[in-house]
Structure formats: structure tokens, C-alpha cells
Amino acid sequence: MDPLTHPFWPVRRATPMLCAPAVPGWSGLLVHAGRAGRRVRSVDLGESTALLTDRYELTMLQAALKSGTAERRAVFEVFARRLPPGRRYGVVAGTGRLLDAVEAFAFGPAELEFLTGDGIVDEPTAEWLGTFRFTGDIWGYAEGECYFPDSPILTVEGTFAEAVLLETLVLSILNHDCAIAAAASRMAHAADGRPLIEMGSRRTHERAAVAAARAAYVAGFTTTSNLEAGRRHGVPTAGTSAHAFTLLHDSERHAFQAQLDSLGEGTTLLVDTYDVERAVRTAVELAGPSLGAVRIDSGDLGVVARRVREQLDALGAHQTRIVVTGDLDEYGIAALAAAPVDGYGVGTSLVTGSGAPTASLVYKLVERADGTGPDAPMRPVAKRSAGKPSRGGRKAAVRRIDAHGTAAVEEITVGEPAPGARDRVLQVPLVRGGEVVGREPLGAARERHLASVAELPPTALQLSGGDPALPTEFARH
Amino acid sequence: MDPLTHPFWPVRRATPMLCAPAVPGWSGLLVHAGRAGRRVRSVDLGESTALLTDRYELTMLQAALKSGTAERRAVFEVFARRLPPGRRYGVVAGTGRLLDAVEAFAFGPAELEFLTGDGIVDEPTAEWLGTFRFTGDIWGYAEGECYFPDSPILTVEGTFAEAVLLETLVLSILNHDCAIAAAASRMAHAADGRPLIEMGSRRTHERAAVAAARAAYVAGFTTTSNLEAGRRHGVPTAGTSAHAFTLLHDSERHAFQAQLDSLGEGTTLLVDTYDVERAVRTAVELAGPSLGAVRIDSGDLGVVARRVREQLDALGAHQTRIVVTGDLDEYGIAALAAAPVDGYGVGTSLVTGSGAPTASLVYKLVERADGTGPDAPMRPVAKRSAGKPSRGGRKAAVRRIDAHGTAAVEEITVGEPAPGARDRVLQVPLVRGGEVVGREPLGAARERHLASVAELPPTALQLSGGDPALPTEFARH
Numbered sequence: 001m002d003p004l005t006h007p008f009w010p011v012r013r014a015t016p017m018l019c020a021p022a023v024p025g026w027s028g029l030l031v032h033a034g035r036a037g038r039r040v041r042s043v044d045l046g047e048s049t050a051l052l053t054d055r056y057e058l059t060m061l062q063a064a065l066k067s068g069t070a071e072r073r074a075v076f077e078v079f080a081r082r083l084p085p086g087r088r089y090g091v092v093a094g095t096g097r098l099l100d101a102v103e104a105f106a107f108g109p110a111e112l113e114f115l116t117g118d119g120i121v122d123e124p125t126a127e128w129l130g131t132f133r134f135t136g137d138i139w140g141y142a143e144g145e146c147y148f149p150d151s152p153i154l155t156v157e158g159t160f161a162e163a164v165l166l167e168t169l170v171l172s173i174l175n176h177d178c179a180i181a182a183a184a185s186r187m188a189h190a191a192d193g194r195p196l197i198e199m200g201s202r203r204t205h206e207r208a209a210v211a212a213a214r215a216a217y218v219a220g221f222t223t224t225s226n227l228e229a230g231r232r233h234g235v236p237t238a239g240t241s242a243h244a245f246t247l248l249h250d251s252e253r254h255a256f257q258a259q260l261d262s263l264g265e266g267t268t269l270l271v272d273t274y275d276v277e278r279a280v281r282t283a284v285e286l287a288g289p290s291l292g293a294v295r296i297d298s299g300d301l302g303v304v305a306r307r308v309r310e311q312l313d314a315l316g317a318h319q320t321r322i323v324v325t326g327d328l329d330e331y332g333i334a335a336l337a338a339a340p341v342d343g344y345g346v347g348t349s350l351v352t353g354s355g356a357p358t359a360s361l362v363y364k365l366v367e368r369a370d371g372t373g374p375d376a377p378m379r380p381v382a383k384r385s386a387g388k389p390s391r392g393g394r395k396a397a398v399r400r401i402d403a404h405g406t407a408a409v410e411e412i413t414v415g416e417p418a419p420g421a422r423d424r425v426l427q428v429p430l431v432r433g434g435e436v437v438g439r440e441p442l443g444a445a446r447e448r449h450l451a452s453v454a455e456l457p458p459t460a461l462q463l464s465g466g467d468p469a470l471p472t473e474f475a476r477h
Numbered sequence: 478m479d480p481l482t483h484p485f486w487p488v489r490r491a492t493p494m495l496c497a498p499a500v501p502g503w504s505g506l507l508v509h510a511g512r513a514g515r516r517v518r519s520v521d522l523g524e525s526t527a528l529l530t531d532r533y534e535l536t537m538l539q540a541a542l543k544s545g546t547a548e549r550r551a552v553f554e555v556f557a558r559r560l561p562p563g564r565r566y567g568v569v570a571g572t573g574r575l576l577d578a579v580e581a582f583a584f585g586p587a588e589l590e591f592l593t594g595d596g597i598v599d600e601p602t603a604e605w606l607g608t609f610r611f612t613g614d615i616w617g618y619a620e621g622e623c624y625f626p627d628s629p630i631l632t633v634e635g636t637f638a639e640a641v642l643l644e645t646l647v648l649s650i651l652n653h654d655c656a657i658a659a660a661a662s663r664m665a666h667a668a669d670g671r672p673l674i675e676m677g678s679r680r681t682h683e684r685a686a687v688a689a690a691r692a693a694y695v696a697g698f699t700t701t702s703n704l705e706a707g708r709r710h711g712v713p714t715a716g717t718s719a720h721a722f723t724l725l726h727d728s729e730r731h732a733f734q735a736q737l738d739s740l741g742e743g744t745t746l747l748v749d750t751y752d753v754e755r756a757v758r759t760a761v762e763l764a765g766p767s768l769g770a771v772r773i774d775s776g777d778l779g780v781v782a783r784r785v786r787e788q789l790d791a792l793g794a795h796q797t798r799i800v801v802t803g804d805l806d807e808y809g810i811a812a813l814a815a816a817p818v819d820g821y822g823v824g825t826s827l828v829t830g831s832g833a834p835t836a837s838l839v840y841k842l843v844e845r846a847d848g849t850g851p852d853a854p855m856r857p858v859a860k861r862s863a864g865k866p867s868r869g870g871r872k873a874a875v876r877r878i879d880a881h882g883t884a885a886v887e888e889i890t891v892g893e894p895a896p897g898a899r900d901r902v903l904q905v906p907l908v909r910g911g912e913v914v915g916r917e918p919l920g921a922a923r924e925r926h927l928a929s930v931a932e933l934p935p936t937a938l939q940l941s942g943g944d945p946a947l948p949t950e951f952a953r954h
Contacts, residue, residue: 047524052683054676054702055716059740063718067735069725076721101683114708160725167719168702171679172686199531202648203835206529206578208682209649225531225645231591239532241540242644244553244842247858248546248637258544263536273860298862348835357829358680365721381724383750385775 049101050111050129053168055120061161062125070161073378075367075394078140078154078174080147084182084356086465089456091185091449092153093215094177095143096233099436101169102134134162135434139427141397143440144218144449146456148410150472152395153178153361155427160368167363175361176208179353180215183330185453186354187346188220189461190334195222195343197238199325200351212351218445221350222343233442240295246273256286266292268323271308272299280308284315293321293342301326302339309340329354330463364390380414391474397426399455399470407455410472526581527588527606530645532597538638539602547638550855552844552871555617555631555651557624561659561833563942566933568662568926569630570692571654572620573710576913578646579611611639612911616904618874620917621695621926623933625887627949629872630655630838632904637845644840652838653685656830657692660807662930663831664823665697666938667811672699672820674715676802677828689828695922698827699820710919717772723750733763743769745800748785749776757785761792770798770819778803779816786817806831807940841867857891868951874903876932876947884932887949 064070083090107115107129115121121129136158147153154170156163188196198216201209201224213221213229223238224230230237241259249255256269256279265287271279271294283291294312296304301324312320324336325345333344349355364383369376380392393414400409401422411417419425430438453460460469541547560567584592584606592598598606613635624630631647633640665673675693678686678701690698690706700715701707707714718736726732733746733756742764748756748771760768771789773781778801789797801813802822810821826832841860846853857869870891877886878899888894896902907915930937937946 049683051705051708052678052686053704054678055704055707055714056702056718057716058704059716059736060718060722063722063735063739064725066739067726067731069735072725074721074725111708114704118707118714120704120707120714160721164719164721167721168679168686169683172681172683175680176682176685201529201531202645202840203652203837204649205653205682205685205688206526206646206649207684208653209529209645211682225533227530227532227535227591227597228528230532230595230597231528231588237532237595237597239534239536241533241537242641243860243862244551244637244641244644245537245540247842247860248541248549248551248845249544250847254544258540258546259536262540262543272862275861298864300863348837352834357834358825360680360825363679365724368725370727383720383724384752385720385749386777387775 047104048106048108048111049104049169050107051114052101052172053165057165057167058115058121058125060164061128062121064160065125065128068372071159071372072376073369074158074160074163074365075378076156076163076167076363077152077366077395078156078170078361078363079150079152080359080361082149082360083468084353084360087182087356088460088462088466088469089146089148089182089185089453090151090178090359091181091219092141092143092145092147092174092178093181093218093445094173094211095140095430096439096442096445097177097211097214098170098173099430099439101173102138102166102431103436105134105166105169107132128161132162132165133434134158134166134431136162136431137429137433138431140430140438141426142428142438142448143445144447144452145426146449146452146460148468148470148472150391150412150474151410152397152412152427155394156363157394160365171361171363173211175358177211177215178359178361179357180212180350181219181449182359183350183354183356184216184219184221185449186330186463187333187350189453190330190337190463191344192337194341196220197222197323197325197343197345198224198226198350199239199345200347200349201226203348204351209351214442216350217442219449220446221346235442240268241270243270243273243297246270252279253282253286256283260287265290268293268295270295270297272297272304276304276308277311280311281315284312284317284320289315289317289319291317291320293323295323295325295345297324297326301332301341302336305336305339305341334463366390366392367394399424399426401455405455406457407470410470411475412472413475415476524581525583525585525588526578526646527584528591529578529649530642534642534644535592535598535602537641538605539598541637542602542605545849548636548849549853550846551635551637551640551842552855553633553640553644553840554629554843554872555633555647555838555840556627556629557836557838559626559837560945561830561837564659564833565937565939565943565946566623566625566659566662566930567628567655567836568658568696569618569620569622569624569651569655570658570695570922571650571688572617572907573916573919573922574654574688574691575647575650576907576916578650579615579643579908580913582611582643582646584609605638609639609642610911611635611643611908613639613908614906614910615908617907617915618903619905619915619925620922621924621929622903623926623929623937625945625947625949627868627889627951628887629874629889629904632871633840634871637842648838648840650688652835654688654692655836655838656834657689657827658696658926659836660827660831660833661693661696661698662926663807663940664810664827666930667807667814667940668821669814671818673697674699674800674802674820674822675701675703675827676716676822677824677826678703680825681828686828691919693827694919696926697923698823712919717745718747720747720750720774723747729756730759730763733760737764742767745770745772747772747774749774749781753781753785754788757788758792761789761794761797766792766794766796768794768797770800772800772802772822774801774803778809778818779813782813782816782818811940843867843869844871876901876903878932882932883934884947887947888952889949890952892953
């Protein structure tokens, strides 16, 4: 395999990586260079992400600085030992947020004052942290890609000190966003092309809501109710009115007229505050047959949607669409496949991962140098804890594709992979010598997800519980 | 009831509330004034929270400004129609965060540029938003208090315009934090006085993790691994080392020695990377009998803990404690009650609400004025949607306490409550005329939670599924 065309494997460098500058010769390996490079948005208005981490990472750092092991080269991998029960595939999401968060990972005076004031680290460690920036390399499955048990979806290489510090931040972002995206992907398939509005902000932490909207969009949702997701990530936003707006007015008729006056006849009127039939009649009376849509938020959605469709058609409002909301999940969406529904709003089940609110990804040391010198050999390492064993050695991943273009196997190798002509090498460079190189527009991840699911065997799209859609096979080349 | 001693009910003001200044005469009613007042920390480094909201709140605002209803006085209530399946009580958490977030709810140039640039609001609405600050009143159950189905845990009164804008932000904070606190409270009871370490940051969104650590502390956890929770909320932090630290070194012995050199013999050594028995022997050999603790993260925790206790005792390390971690929830904790365990670390199940990741709280308009004039009468309002009816009218809540000091009934009244001598009126003022008046140290919420649970009937502490520990009764006085 030509090292100039393979982005992941042959990256062993002869010198320790702390403070290593970006290596100029590597630009040829940045497979995303074409669509990346555009800096989309800064993270959290420049706020440091350095304390979004667990205390033990800093106590380990301090002890390693003291024992002389802190600058041993180390490789950590992120993977899931298993998918949530019954799920057929996982979805990588959060990569773009992760890259922003790594860039903002720095210890300023406020962070250091807390750490030393609370006696969490000693002075030498605080001094080390004061000049710390991540200067290592990160590879990962590209955002939107599907994954399976043991898929090495992120690989972090640097000194032990710099790589261990990222553990919690990396896992928080990926565990949350991947969980949301995996649920969203199933919902998008169940909706079968009908638009999906993400509206779960109110049922999850206020900042998690923004990330959830982003992850849902990657996995196929059409719009979100969340305004910050619109501003920060460019996700299209949607929303018109709640029951409170109807209740505020002296009558439903007044409320509808007020909404039409403000938003035009293309708007969506909420018709279940009092009596659905009367509301639909009033709505069409006021807006005419070009009323954009009506929303139903309660009752047996399929039954009500059918009645409303008949009523709208009888009133000549053939173009008026029907949007349904209210405790929908992928099963509820699928159950409405034959109903005259034109769009779904999904809240709680989306932001809680539809029963699997975390992706259970772990961050494990798989290789480290025997010493700190430039020639110290790397050694695979693995714990042997009961029930939680890990596999040592840095891994590469290839999706084996059969003659029909269908994915057949998730092949994971310790050592250089040997992809066939149709196979896809899954890891791409994200950070190179501390520089983010894997940034891309969110739409690219969204498109990639569609393509990645389309390539899976049809069993991947079953909502019923079952095994992962692809077997994971370990190989050693 | 004397209006000067009751904090909640008789607060009807004769003038519209938009831009109303704090009413001087009210200071006597601020029951928390003694312990509040201390500004703990600013919210999110001053970042605006105004876009952490749903688009429909702004489209409703725009339509209401146009129809002349925006400045009608309105009362919204936050409540849960039901508790998660089997749960005996809910726990109010997030109040302190909510107050910070309301203070930071303002539309600056960046927010307005997004809203007008994306065509979400028109120019007159943007102008209105530019000078907007919440000037209304908020009451709520104090943080740490238990709640039950239909308990009005938060009441927001202001103009419709200002109160509707807070809907999503209020719900996001309370739905997340209450869900975590409810799970944490059950775990704290199951731990029966043994310390609990919150260590779930890696399994949830990076900012939700900070709030989760805070909510867990309110509900009885002892410490958190999350450093930002330590800095921002003053939650005590804990943490020593991970398996990676052992794997980094040439041997477990080297790793233990390095940790002891750095953190002292009072530290906690992780003993299950390779072989637990050998690790315990090495640990005591290196640290001596005053080794602080050992941590076990895998295997049958009860069985392993017993063996390790025997071994430690045989080695003379009678004071060395045993901390267990690894997929624990309230049931796993309870199952270890008879094991020689001195502390528990809990991660995933805590930050995901142990099966109930959201508290399902809703924000409903229950009363609004018939017009905008100062004398416009207030009118209870309620939707009649199938399966989701709401009760009109502003509600007061009293916890009825029996002669033994045990809570007996959650009484909710539309109209002025009539508490007996032992009963507790549950709503306290949090915001008065836009000014935060309900701030308090986090420790106060923690103490209140202990007292609130202690007052419940014993059935409240059963882990098995069942009905709410108190019946909710509606009364009209």
C-alpha cells in the first residue's frame, strides 16, 4: 500500500510529538483537504473546554510527570464494545464539535487558579498545563459514517500526557452525539422520505439540545426547533405556534387570524386545542385552500389525520399538509406510514436516544512507547479485567464491499490493512500535529450518512431488534 | 392568611408588568433573603441564553405583538403529568442554574442578526427583542424539594410576551436536572450513608455533565469527577487514576509507586488491570497498611470485594477502604449493601437518569388577562386536547403534614391555600420584578432535599416500582 495514498496507517514518526510542528510533507495525505479548511464556527465563543474533564486525568498527568512517563508516546482508541440492545448499526456524530473542542482545550489563568487553589494539581503540573496545547494526531471515522462493535471510530496519538487529557471531553461529545444520531437515523428511515422536525430541546439539557439538533440533522432530520442550532451549526429551523397562543386569544378564530396576519397563509396552524373538526373548518375559512399545514399534537394520530385529511379535501384544501407531533419515536413514525401524514415532529425520544441515551463508547490505551527516547519501540497494551478485556495494538479499519456494492464485513486489523479494490478504508485524518485538518461543512456529514446506510445490507433498516448489520472481523496482516 | 407572611399567593398587581421595577414593599416576603443574596457565579461566562429556545416562541411573540395580545398578563406553570414509571417522588433541581440563565436571557446584536438574517422575526419584533429583559415574577418549589404528579413546581408570571420566551430554557434546565436528581436520590438512599462518587461525565453531553454533577450533589452524592462542576458550582471533586496509567508503566508495581509518590499513601489504587490478588499484595507492600483505598472496576463486585477485604485484613491494612465502580445503578448499589464496600462510583446510570433521562415536565399557560389594560380581569385557561388536558387557574401547593411529622398529601388549590399549622407552603419567590431573589448556596438545596425525603412516608424509599409516595389532591378554597 502506498503510504502517500493511505491516510491512516503509516504515520509512525521518529521523534517525540510534544510540541512537534505540523509536518509539511503530510499535506498530501489530508484526504479531506478539498472540502475542509473552511472554519465553520468557533467553539462556545472561545470558552476553554479544559475543565470539561475528569479529575483523574490531571492526577494521572501529575504522577506521570513525576515518574518520567508522561512523554511516552501513546495511542488511545475510541470504540464501543457493543451496540445498544437490538440496534443494527451505530452512527458517528459530533466530530465537528470535537474538533472545535480540542482547539479550545487550553488552561488559562482561571482554570489554573481553580486547579491549584483546590489542591488538584501541584505547581510543576500547573506550569506544564499553562503552556499545554494538544500537538498530537487524531484520526477517525468521518462524521456520518456507520460503525459496529469494536470499530475504532477515533484514534488519538501523542504523548501520554496530551492524549490522556482529552479522554473525557472526547467521550462526552461522541457518546452523546452518536447516541442521538443513531436514534435519528432509525427515525429517518421510518419516515421514509417525509420531513422530520427535531423539537426535543425542552426535554434535555439546554446545551445538549443544540448538539442533539445537529446530530439529528446529520442523520437525516430536516429541520430543528432549536434556534442556537440554527445559528451555531446552520441547521434549518422551523416552528410556528403552541397551544398557549390559542389560549392567549379570546377565541381560536382570533388566534388563527393573528398567526395568519403575521406569518401568512403558508403557516402551520395547531388545530387540537379545543375541537379538531371545528378548528380545521375555521382554519380553512380564514386562510383559504392554500393554508400551508395543520398540526395535530394529541389523540390517535393516525385516526385523527385521516379525518382531517378528508375534511381538508372536502373543503378544497387539497394542498394543505398535515404535520403530527406528540410522543413519536421510530415505531410510532413507522406505524403512521399508511396515514395521510406529511411530516413528523419528534421530541423526547430523539433527544434521549430512543432508549439508548449514550453510545457506551470507551477510550482505551492500546499502544505506548517503552521509553521517551526517539527510538523507543511501541508496545501494544491491554487490560485483562474480568468482562472488560481490551485488545492491544493500534487498529486500522476497512469496510469490505461485495461485488454488488453492499457492505459485507467490518474488518479490523492490528497492523497495516489490505483493502481490496472495492473496499473502503474508514479512518481519515482529523488533527495533524495539533492542527485541525478534518473540518468540513455539516452537509457533507449528512450526505455521507445517507451513502453509508445505503451501502449496508437491507437488514440494517429493520426496526425490530437484531444483530449488528455487519459482522466485525479481526485480522492480522 | 396574612399576605405579608405568605410568599406566593396574594401577589396580584394592578399594573401591567412589562418593565415594572422591583416592588419595594415585597422585600418582607422574600423568605430566602437570609441565605440568598450571595451571587455564586455568573452564568456561562456571560454568554446569552436567549437562543437556547424554540423558534415557535419567537413566531408567537411576533404574531402577538401584531395582534395586540403580547402584553396581556399571563401565568405559566411547570408540572409533570406523571412521574416516570414506578418512581415514588420527583426532585426539584436546577433552580440555581435557571436563575442564572434567566439573568443571561437577552438578545444582543449577534442574536438579533441571526434572527432577522434568517427571516425568523421581522424588524419590529427584533426591535422589541433588542430591549427585552424579563421583568416578571417567578415562584417555585425550592431546589431539593420533592414533588409529585401535578405539583406546580414553577410559576412564571409576566406579560405573555416575556413569559412565553422562557418556555424552552426553563424546561430544558428543569427536565434535565430534575431527572438526574431523582435518580441520584434513589442511589443515595440505596448507598445508605456510604459515599457516592459521580463519574458519568463521559457518558453524557460535555455541558450536561456539569449540570448532572451538580444535580447529583443536591440529591446526596458526595463528590464528582467533573472539574468544571467543581469550579462552577463548588461540588467537591475526586479522582486518582485509570487503567491507562497502569498500562503506561513498565509494570503495575511501577505504576503504583508513581501514583504513591505523587499523591501519597492516602490515595486510591486501581487493582483490576491484570490480577486483583497480586495487585492488592503489591499495593500494600508499597504503601503500607495506611493505603487509603483500592478500587475495583470489574467482575462480580460483591465477591471480589469480600476477597479483597479478607486479603487487606490479612495484610494488616484494616483501614484501607474498598471503592467499587462499573455499571452500578440504584439496584446494583443496594445489592452490595452487605458487601464490605466503603464507597461507590456511579457513571452511566446517573447521567442518564437510570432509565428516565427526562422529567417530562411541561410549561402550560393557565391564566391570562382578558385585555392589556391595568384592570383587565384574569381568566383561567386550559386546552382540551385528547389525553393531554390541562387545569386552568394559577395554583398554590401545600404539603399536608400529619401529627407524626410525616407528609400525607400534596394539596393543590386554585385560589388561596389554607395550610394547617404543621403544613408546608411549597412555593417560594425566585424572581421578583425581573430581579433574582431566590439565589442560595448549593448546600442549602442539598440539606433541603435530605429533610424533604425524611418527611415522606417510608414507602417513598422503596426501590421497587409503585405509586407516588403522596397522593395529589386538588382543592378549591
